[in-house]
Amino acid sequence: MTEPTWSPATTAVTAGRPEHVPDAPLNVPITMAATYVAGGDVEYGRYGNPTWTAFEEALGALEGGRCLSFASGLAVVATVLDLVGQGATVVAPRHAYNGTVMQLADLESRGRVVVNLVDITDTDAVVKACDDAALVWLESPTNPALEVADIETIAAAAHEAGTYVVVDNTFATPLRQRPLTMGADLVVHSATKYLSGHADAVLGAVVVADDQLYDVLKGRRDLIGAIPGTLEAWVALRGLRTLHLRVERAESNAQALVGRLRAHRAIAEVRYPGFGGIVSIVLNGGADGADLLTHGTRLWVHATSLGGVESSLERRRRWKSEPATIPDGLVRLSVGIEDVEDLWTDLSVVLDGLA
Ligand SMILES: *Cc1c(COP(=O)(O)O)cnc(C)c1O
Numbered sequence: 001m002t003e004p005t006w007s008p009a010t011t012a013v014t015a016g017r018p019e020h021v022p023d024a025p026l027n028v029p030i031t032m033a034a035t036y037v038a039g040g041d042v043e044y045g046r047y048g049n050p051t052w053t054a055f056e057e058a059l060g061a062l063e064g065g066r067c068l069s070f071a072s073g074l075a076v077v078a079t080v081l082d083l084v085g086q087g088a089t090v091v092a093p094r095h096a097y098n099g100t101v102m103q104l105a106d107l108e109s110r111g112r113v114v115v116n117l118v119d120i121t122d123t124d125a126v127v128k129a130c131d132d133a134a135l136v137w138l139e140s141p142t143n144p145a146l147e148v149a150d151i152e153t154i155a156a157a158a159h160e161a162g163t164y165v166v167v168d169n170t171f172a173t174p175l176r177q178r179p180l181t182m183g184a185d186l187v188v189h190s191a192t193k194y195l196s197g198h199a200d201a202v203l204g205a206v207v208v209a210d211d212q213l214y215d216v217l218k219g220r221r222d223l224i225g226a227i228p229g230t231l232e233a234w235v236a237l238r239g240l241r242t243l244h245l246r247v248e249r250a251e252s253n254a255q256a257l258v259g260r261l262r263a264h265r266a267i268a269e270v271r272y273p274g275f276g277g278i279v280s281i282v283l284n285g286g287a288d289g290a291d292l293l294t295h296g297t298r299l300w301v302h303a304t305s306l307g308g309v310e311s312s313l314e315r316r317r318r319w320k321s322e323p324a325t326i327p328d329g330l331v332r333l334s335v336g337i338e339d340v341e342d343l344w345t346d347l348s349v350v351l352d353g354l355a
Contacts, residue, residue: 028053028234032230056068056069059207063174065187066211067206068207072203073204076206077188078103090116092104093120098319098321100137121149127157130157135163136166139168140177142171144332146278165184165186169189172276189204191203194247196239250277253277256340256344261281278306279335283331284354285354287315294315299311310338312334
């Protein structure tokens, strides 16, 4: 019998479960184990854990590849960038996630790699840059500028040039974009965000289609030890079960808010790629206006990070490391799953006072 192809909503609920046999638990337990009885495939707690495996099976099924979980999103970024040869060129978005750009700058300052930061929306320029690069790092949509890359065109050109393609898929999630089907070699996630979705765990993951690449990455994880916490993996899998519901609700809330934000006099610019739950707004009042907003709301919590059930917001340039090309008055909204009218009431009371 051939297995039917389940839809992503079904996969999110069913993947990474124990087999349906009498008295099997429906959920994989939290296996706290530093070591295992000798003679098996795992042997030691740094080499594997059944709770990680369950999370990895579920995310791998959603992305269409084989998954490895890590201690954090940035642990994945470091592990992948470490594969780049000495002195090779890495192409990356100038507005990639701040920590990614900081890692690249750190590597470049130590002579490890040459970094070529590009405008990810300028497909021709990115394609040209791939020519002499070992790796092109894509993030789409970017954080927090919300620029969208033409992944398929860039990946095709990159492969002609023998360049590996990574896509940080944290914002889109596999429900809105499956980079491996678009030509990417590696998909990177901060599972801290939408995948776990409740702002209660820090976790990263990488998904690849190629078995050899999987083995290389597994070998690096074994050696470096940037392994996930068992509880974090369990919590992330628990969150993943409702990914489709959370993403749908955050997205419909975001879509309802975008039109109202665009019409508001206190706002100069609204950036929204048309999908997902992240909206960036630029306040007319610059940094001061943005700070009044982030300190003035009661429902929306002033906090960094994103992708949780609760709505949050922050002025990104409050971080010294955020590039100057991000407007001073840009506030990134992570739209949650609350009642959208309540979200608008809370925002508009403060915005009206600024207009
Ligand atoms: C948060 C984030 C990361 C880093 O992930 P951590 O889990 O915080 O280490 C990487 N990429 C993007 C797009 C992010 O938003």
